[in-house]
Structure formats: C-alpha cells, structure tokens
Amino acid sequence: MGEFELIRHFFAAAPCAQGGDGVALGIGDDCALLALPAGQQLAVSTDTLVAGVHFPDPADPLLLGQRALAVAASDLAAMGASPLGFTLALTLPSVAEGWLQPFAEGLNRMARQCGLSLIGGDTTRGPLSLTVTVFGAVPAGQALLRSGAQPGDLLCVGGVLGDAAGALPLVLGQAQAPAAVAGPLLAHYWSPPPQFGLGQALRGRATAAMDISDGLLADCGHIASASRVALALQLEALPLSPALLAFCGHHGAQNAALTGGDDYVLVFSLPRQHLASLQADGWPVHVVGQVAVGQGVSLLDGAGRDITPAVRGYQHFRETP
C-alpha cells in the first residue's frame, strides 16, 4: 500500500474530509483549499508530539490520536476561533494496521467532537512523531490575543487545573489509583476537551487569553510579558478536582495546578463587568487572581503574602547550569 492509499484508507472516516464547512478541497491534491467567510481571518497553529518526549512509548494509539488533535485544537479555542480543519504529518517506524486503525479512530473521534475536518497531511517513515496543524476562522479583529490584559481585569481559568500533570505517574505506569480517582485524571491527560465554546464566548469580553500547556505560572508569564502587566495569582483560589486532591493531597494538587502543564484549559483576563454574564450563561469561569500595573507573575497565599516559587513550569530545552 502506497502512502496515498495509506492516508486515504485509515483516515477516510474523518468527518467532512471533503466539502465540509469552509473546506473547498480536501485530501488528495497538492494542496487542500479552504474558503473563509467574508470578514473572517484564518487562525493557524502547529504542534508536534514526539514518542518518549510528549507521550509514553508505547502508548495506546486510540488515546494518542485523541490527544494529538485535542492539544493542537486547544490553540484555536484559545484564539476564540471556530474550528475548520487540520492536517496530520505522521512519521511511523513501519506500517502496522493494528496501530493505525485505532489511532485513526481516536483522531476521528476527537475530530468529530471538535468539528474539525482532516484536509491533508503527509506520511513518512521514521521514529514515531506527529505534527498536527489546525485551522480555524475568527472574525477579523476579534481574535483573543495574549497582549491585551489591562490592570484591574480579573484573571480567570476555564476549569480545574493540574489533572493532566497529576495523571502522569499513572500514564507512565509508575503509580496506581482506584478507578474513581484514576479515571478522571487519565481522561484529562488523554482527551482534554478543547474549550471552543468558552473561547468564542470570550470574544469581545476577555482582554487576553491563551491555553495552559506549560503550566499556569509559566503561561501567565507569557500573558504578563505580552500585555506588559503584572499578574497576581491567589493560591487558594485555584480550582482543583476531587480526584486530584485525593491522589496528590492539597499541596501536591496545588503544585500540579501551578507548574504541571498539559491542562489545555483557557486562562484569560476579564474586565469585571463581564464575569456575571459569562457565569450566568453557564460557562466555567474561575477567578484565580487579578491584573495589576507592573510586570511578572506573583503568587499570593490566603493572607496576601507573596510566596512566588522559583519553579516556573516545564520548558523544552531548558538550559542546564
């Protein structure tokens, strides 16, 4: 089976791979063609997952397919974009139907959940890795950037934090937990739902937004830097799941929430007047701090003392002393 047949065969079940909303031409030519509605801009983001670095090797291919697309799609949600499509560049050591079939099923499942169409890609031989590039549409001028946070805004997150980081010992087989604890943590790690609805609801309301991939502290640093403001986080305000608290304890759960990463939950700055209407509409909005004049990110305890830790979350290629 050639590479063309390979792609067609296993990923044919992807939703609207031809002729979906905005997809003028799907898989099978030199390029795919996307049509944007008038007045919309195209949002684009690329994410690579490498075996043994971003996921355990071996990993359950169905879960991996779900996660690869969810992680990439989260960037679209963080811009307030509507989902259009994605390309998949898949590098495999060999063609194993028993792997490709469930991988494609996981990918297709998340594609349907998100409303994303597979529009193209590439299949190559080599060490297992995946690069997913996602496409969305956003009304011109309304994309949620990192750079607009204003002193006085509330700092908010779109859901509980730390579950994926808490799940890591379970993912790696280094720990075990009862199903009631392991289930929700593993679900968040393998299948973090991109917050498209929340992102779109934040258009015209939030002043800055991004999704949390490197950990709350590190990613707040990006907003603080891009917006040239100071962010003060309230440690006791961090939303933590019962499963994470049960598995890690209070201190461990807070640490996972601050620095763990892989949350793919939105963090955003919100003028106070928009909080009530968002919550009334049922969107998950948790106030975790506020925006002030200054620079950098600080962490305050219940008494308002600055307890900013030195650890700032995971970065690839961190310089070693």
Added chain:
Amino acid sequence: MGEFELIRHFFAAAPCAQGGDGVALGIGDDCALLALPAGQQLAVSTDTLVAGVHFPDPADPLLLGQRALAVAASDLAAMGASPLGFTLALTLPSVAEGWLQPFAEGLNRMARQCGLSLIGGDTTRGPLSLTVTVFGAVPAGQALLRSGAQPGDLLCVGGVLGDAAGALPLVLGQAQAPAAVAGPLLAHYWSPPPQFGLGQALRGRATAAMDISDGLLADCGHIASASRVALALQLEALPLSPALLAFCGHHGAQNAALTGGDDYVLVFSLPRQHLASLQADGWPVHVVGQVAVGQGVSLLDGAGRDITPAVRGYQHFRETP
C-alpha cells in the same frame, strides 16, 4: 534558552514574520492569523522530512533549511497559488547553535526567494525531523487540480528532469564528479526553485497540474487517475540537462527523469492553443507527451512503440511481496 526564545532568536530574520502581505498576526501567540483578499481561497500543504530518510544525516544545515522549504512550497506553486506564509515544526536531538544558525539562514534565504513569511511553529526534542506547512492564496475556482486533464491536451513539464535523482550519489558521498557536473545537480537537489511564476501563468490555461516529487511516471499516474484519462509519454522528448547526461549517460539520465523523483518541477496538461503564448511569455514549457482517452500511463519510444517499464518511481512504505 526556552523554546520561545529559541524560535524567536534564530528565525527572527525570516521575511515579514509579522505584518507581511496577508499575515495579520505572526509568531508569538497561540495561533497566527492570516487575512485573505476577497475572492481568494487558502491553499495548504504539509511536508515532513526525516533525517536519514529524506536527507542524509548529517546534512549541511544551510542546504537542509533551503530544501525543506522549497520542497513544501513547490506544492503551492503546483496549485497556481501565490505564496503567503509557512509554519515550521522542528524536532531536534539537542539545541546546537552551530546547527540552528545556518539552518535558519538557509530557511530564511528560501523564504525570501519565495516570498513566504514564517508565521509560527513548534520546537521539540527528539530525532531530527522537520514538518513544514505552507500557505498560499489562489482565486476561488482557479486552483490547478490534478483532475482536469482532457483527451487531446498536451502533457508538459516545466524544466529538466532527473537532476536531483542524479545528484543522489553525490549527496550521499558515494560518487564524485567535476564541479561543472556536480554543481548544477547538487543545486537542484538542495535548492529546487518552486515554480510559482509558471504555476500562476498556468491558471486558466492548464487543465491539470502537480509537482513531480515521486518521479514523472508515478506522478503522471496520479494525474491519469484523478482525471480518468490515459497519458502517453515520449521517451525522447524528456528534457535532460547537460550535467545529468554527462554524469549518468543517456540511458541513466532517462531513467532518472522517469523514476528518480525529487524534481519539484511542474507537470501539467495543456490545451494545444495555450502552448505558443506560454512559450512566447518565456515560461519553460517542454511538451513530453499527450493526453488520450483511456487510463494509466504509457511510455513510447521514438518509433511510437510502448516500452512502459514496470518500475513506477519511489513510494514510501512500498509493499514488499
């Protein structure tokens, strides 16, 4: 240096990385934003190059940077698209400034040559590989597809064939040649110029087009299949460079042209009435055969005899018996 600084530092010299034509938001947020002129569609293509599979390992990083972008951009040219931007997903075993600096220089050089802006990407740790996703704009309904070839059309290519395949023993250090021979062959392998001008000139004229990556025979097979026609190639009409003929001899050069791949030259079907005007405008158009009723690709010798070989060019994951 974190991944963010890494990307910014080495690729900051990429042309118009912020605010170029059509680029509303470049590197640094969750997504890049592209604005398309009214009436245009977005053309998208993704290509992965893996060390040791698609290029020798080690390879000169400057040449690799040039080639990675050229190979991907060629797909845009083959659709008749105008260049907009690209993303780079770079997986590296480690951060080596002595490698990144020339790689970025080669990439930026090709980006300037093509008029493509680096709009985003990802940097990860792992075995060396690159995924480039390219974006272009094409007037709605005018993209050059593979599916429109009509019986009676001429079959044409946009330049000499086989040079890159001929260069392979030189690239791999398995052979040597005088500079006058090695120079042009290696140049074509490492820096094949995407035929944007020709592709755009073919809009409204060519009935089908693609770029040759897997070899003329194999890629003609894709046009024949998508267009549901037969293609007859004239062996003696294949344009061959003096360097290739000197290095491989006549038979070896023809074989490289037919099955070698990596040409990144356009192959297209052209109604006869458009040939003269394209050639008068100075576009490189070589008639290599014609389109007929039927299916598949055949190869004819000077006497019109069918000498179609069994070999059909390179495919990844070719099934072994």
